[in-house]
Amino acid sequence: MIRLYTDRLLIRDHTESDLATHHELLSDRKVMWFMQDIQTDSIEESELNLKTAIDQTECSDRKYYFFRIEDKFTNEHIGEIGYTVLDFTPVGKIVEVGYFIRDKYWGMGYTKEAFEEVIRFAFEENDVCRILCGCLKENTASEKVMQKCGMIKEAEFKECQWHDGKLKDRVAYRLLRSEWNKNRENK
Ligand SMILES: CC(C)(COP(=O)(O)OP(=O)(O)OC[C@H]1O[C@@H](n2cnc3c(N)ncnc32)[C@H](O)[C@@H]1OP(=O)(O)O)[C@@H](O)C(=O)NCCC(=O)NCCS
Numbered sequence: 001m002i003r004l005y006t007d008r009l010l011i012r013d014h015t016e017s018d019l020a021t022h023h024e025l026l027s028d029r030k031v032m033w034f035m036q037d038i039q040t041d042s043i044e045e046s047e048l049n050l051k052t053a054i055d056q057t058e059c060s061d062r063k064y065y066f067f068r069i070e071d072k073f074t075n076e077h078i079g080e081i082g083y084t085v086l087d088f089t090p091v092g093k094i095v096e097v098g099y100f101i102r103d104k105y106w107g108m109g110y111t112k113e114a115f116e117e118v119i120r121f122a123f124e125e126n127d128v129c130r131i132l133c134g135c136l137k138e139n140t141a142s143e144k145v146m147q148k149c150g151m152i153k154e155a156e157f158k159e160c161q162w163h164d165g166k167l168k169d170r171v172a173y174r175l176l177r178s179e180w181n182k183n184r185e186n187k
Helices: 018-026 045-059 108-123 140-147 177-185
Strands: 004-005 009-012 064-071 078-088 094-101 129-135 152-163 164-175
Touching: 004 108, 004 152, 009 108, 018 045, 018 078, 018 164, 045 064, 064 108, 078 108, 078 129, 094 108, 108 129, 108 140, 129 140, 129 152, 140 164, 164 177
Parallel strands: 094 129
Antiparallel strands: 004 009, 009 064, 064 078, 078 094, 129 164, 152 164
C-alpha cells in the first residue's frame, strides 16, 4: 500500500471505503470537463473505476498508479493524481500523469504539492525514467501545474482532440529522471 506524505497532504492507494467521495468527484461535471472520458454517471461506474485502481495495487506488473489526495490532518478528500505505465523498458518505466481535484480546493497549490511528490516517488522509488503529461491548450490551470513542477514543453498538437463540439489543440510536456536529478543538484 503506497502512502506518500507532503506538508499538507496524504497521497495514497485507494480502499473500498473511498467510494462515496470518489463518486462525488468523478461524477462532477465541472471538475471533469476536460476529462470526459473518465467522468462517471452512476455509482456503479465509479465503483468499477475504484475497483480497477484497488486491483492494481496487488499487481506485480502494476500499470496504474492512481492515488487519492487527502488533507493529512483531517483526511478530507481533495482529489486524485496518478500515472499509467505506457511502457516497461530496460532502463525504467515510461509513464503518463493525470490529476484532478475538487473545485473548492482549486488555486491553493495542492496539485503542485501532490505532483512534486508523485514525481519524486516515481523517479526515486518506482523506477520511472520518463514522465509525460498533457492537456488541452485552453486548460491553462493544468499547463501551469506542469510548468510549476519543472516539466519541459515538448510539443503542441494542432486540432488533435474533439472536445465540446470542435477539434482543439493540445500541449505535451515531459520530464526525464536525468533532468529531474540535474534540477535538484542545482537547487
Ligand atoms: C488543473 C487543476 C488540477 C489545477 O489544480 P490546482 O490545485 O488548482 O493547482 P495549484 O493550486 O497547484 O496551482 C499550480 C499553479 O498553477 C496556477 N494556476 C492554478 N489554476 C490556475 C488558473 N485557473 N489559471 C492560471 N493559473 C492557475 C497557480 O496559480 C499556481 O501557480 P503559482 O504557484 O504561481 O501560484 C484543477 O484546476 C482541476 O482539477 N481542474 C479540473 C481537472 C483538470 O483539468 N485536470 C487536468 C486534466 S489534463
